[in-house]
Amino acid sequence: MRNIRMAISYDGTTYYGFQTQPIGNTVQDVLLQAIRVLTGEHVDMTASGRTDAGVHARRQVINFKTSSPIPVDRWALALNSRLPDDIVVLQADEVPPHFHASYFAKRKTYRYGIDTSKFGNVFERKYRLHYPMPLLLEEMKAAIACVKGKHDFTSFASKRSTKTTHVRTILDARIEETDGKLDIFLTGDGFLYNMVRIIVGTLLWVGEGKLSAADFKRILETRDRSAAGPTAMAHGLMLWDVEYDD
Amino acid sequence: MRNIRMAISYDGTTYYGFQTQPIGNTVQDVLLQAIRVLTGEHVDMTASGRTDAGVHARRQVINFKTSSPIPVDRWALALNSRLPDDIVVLQADEVPPHFHASYFAKRKTYRYGIDTSKFGNVFERKYRLHYPMPLLLEEMKAAIACVKGKHDFTSFASKRSTKTTHVRTILDARIEETDGKLDIFLTGDGFLYNMVRIIVGTLLWVGEGKLSAADFKRILETRDRSAAGPTAMAHGLMLWDVEYDD
Incomplete structure (x- = not known):
């Protein structure tokens, strides 16, 4: 399994915050769905932290593990073509297995x-x-x-x-x-x-x-x-x- | 009749342009409706020019004639409270009767x-x-x-x-x-x-x-x-x- 880190940006206006909720309609739900369509995988996603309903992110960082062979420099383009226009993947890279977007965030x-x-x-x-x-x-x-x-x-x-x-x-x-x-x-x-x-x-x-x-x-x-x-x-x-x- | 000039700003994303259309949903339709609610009058409105569907205005200028006694310094606040949040009146003043927002525009x-x-x-x-x-x-x-x-x-x-x-x-x-x-x-x-x-x-x-x-x-x-x-x-x-x- 590879550990993929991504920097993302989103306009939070229409979402119930970042983190998955039973009611749905969160940024994380939309990202997970795009990854599912792209890879067929249900991944576990970790973010640097939650953002509340209506809060935006100029640059949020997430990570998830995947068996997908998609090269790291193709993730952003591949996901952006499957995401609505208020969520954008800015960058993706591969990080060591122990990297965790929340625990490792310094500032x-x-x-x-x-x-x-x-x-x-x-x-x-x-x-x-x-x-x-x-x-x-x-x-x-x-x-x-x-x-x-x-x-x-x-x-x-x-x-x-x-x-x-x-x-x-x-x-x-x-x-x-x-x-x-x-x-x-x-x-x-x-x-x-x-x-x-x-x-x-x-x-x-x-x-x-x-x-x-x-x-x-x-x-x-x-x-x-x-x-x-x-x-x-x-x-x-x-x-x-x-x-x-x- | 007084001749009122207003500077307005709008996000044109959801409108079929500035000028009234049979199909409705234009910036002008929304402004005319707000003026009707405020004054009871159906005014004739002139703009410096049209803007097309989806085009925005940081500063558009319009004028119209009215019998309303509302003081000129109250128009912006009174209309803004009756307008959707994608159209804003920035300023209003009273101009001579012959002023015409399109013919008089210099630049x-x-x-x-x-x-x-x-x-x-x-x-x-x-x-x-x-x-x-x-x-x-x-x-x-x-x-x-x-x-x-x-x-x-x-x-x-x-x-x-x-x-x-x-x-x-x-x-x-x-x-x-x-x-x-x-x-x-x-x-x-x-x-x-x-x-x-x-x-x-x-x-x-x-x-x-x-x-x-x-x-x-x-x-x-x-x-x-x-x-x-x-x-x-x-x-x-x-x-x-x-x-x-x-």
Whole structure:
């Protein structure tokens, strides 16, 4: 059996998230079906992590084992011709048998996109939260700087999180501003359920002046989800990149 | 009666073009319906020009006469709350009674977007032609420079054009290249039916080496549609801007 790794990109708008669900209609279901049509095999697929319903991926990484003799440089083209136009295989390579897309992931980056223009850009409406209020950008930057480093992120994790520890290390956190847009980038060794969306929902309260950067820091230290802001909507979130040590 | 001018933006993916058709489902039909719901009036609407089925507008300009007392600064918000999310009113102002969005338009700019990446960017798939072939960019730039100035564009007009003259003046023509993308911008005093799409279809033949820039120039001078390349697909075309002298 060969272990195939693929980088994929998808527009999550119409899917119930990445991971297979009993109800169907997930990105993984569509990928598995395309692989079945191509190879005749029912493979087991592992992703670097799940993405929720409506969340996008600029670059997600998956792996699966296969007996198919298809050369590694043909997988992307062969699958793309069998996939709908909102899921694309960017690249495929063969990795050692023990490689696992989730356990081996060293760093992940998410981007949360905000459209601050008055009436919203119609061409980005599915990929950015429209938030036309004036925002205190410097205060938001001061707040997001607090998440850098190793912290217990319980305040910014869904209460449905089942992880034994909520300690994660954020390697980079920054806000980029361009004409009518904010891009919030977070890079870390791992993320808890809804973590980016809760950080962004709380940051937007800072932007509106409902909280200060000092309040944001206290919320992080409180380790209590109910102290933080709301979970920002799914469609602004995009898994930006996943990095491995190879 | 007041004469209201509005700048609008739309994602043309699901519409049969801008202008009202017997079959319905046009951008204009949707706008007229929203104005009817808001004011109770059946207005006559004029646009700077039509856009075809599947063509987008970053900034289209329309005008219509109304007896409605709604203040001009409330029109955008009032209509946006009654429009689907793929049509947005960006701005409204009141103009003199003789203003006409088509006759008064001085310059129009179109952008044709091309995605040259190997498997295509899923997030721009509705707004760019996916064309993963290697392209001779310098030759394309030499070719597009030929359309600048005043020419008879019969070679680059649909045979269905009913205009009495095919002479138009192109004020600016350029290609911008960014990572995996080409943006072709054309600014002119007016455009013939399918003109941008036929210029782009012919430019892509230049890019592939099927024609040289000198061939492109000869095609323009021939004044014969059958000498030119194919009409590039609609979804890559976007009405970028319309300018008036005021």
